[in-house]
Amino acid sequence: MPERSRPVDHGRTDLARSALEAARAGARGRAAKTRRVAGRAARPATTGGYTGARADPNDPALVGDLVRRLVADRGWQRTAASASVVSRWDQIVGSDIAAHAQPRSLIDGELIVVAESTTWATQLRLLSTQLLARITTDVGSGVVTRIRVHGPTAPSWRHGPRRVAGRGPRDTYG
Secondary structure, X not given: OOOOOOOOXXXXXXXXXXXXXXXXXXXXXXXXXXXXXXXOOOEEHHHOOOOOOOOOOOOOOOHHHHHHHHHHHHOOHHXXXXXXXXXXXXXXXXXXXXXXXXXXXXXXXXXXXXXXXXXXXXXXHHXXXXXXXXXXXXXXXXXXXXXXXXXXXXXXXXXXXXXOOOOOOOOOXX
């Protein structure tokens, strides 16, 4: 059985052809406004192409500069300075002191340092004003206002949040 052909609606085909021609004309117009640079894709001429010798926002920037700008915009200077005291401890105080003492916390300007022995704790207490001066020159003033030095701690046999005064449980079998 031969297949019957459908009647062609010339109104629809004319509409489709006119839409196709309009799209082609628009593409030709856009192609005239773009230029090809050797090895690069075509860019619209309105973006400016090369930026020139003067600095502008399209120039590449160093990551460190971008991070500094972000820290300044968000108001994180004090937090970043506090973190740099702990992270750069060995550079600030020197390798000898850093080998025997580590910063534990920095809260409200008070730096707590834990020494590995009581001898080092005593020595760091005597050097605390010089350490504070080094930290101030390296990081900035007002970041660390006081240094507290703790010696080594013995293990605690207390467990849990509650305590009972007195001797506690002893041998009850005898």
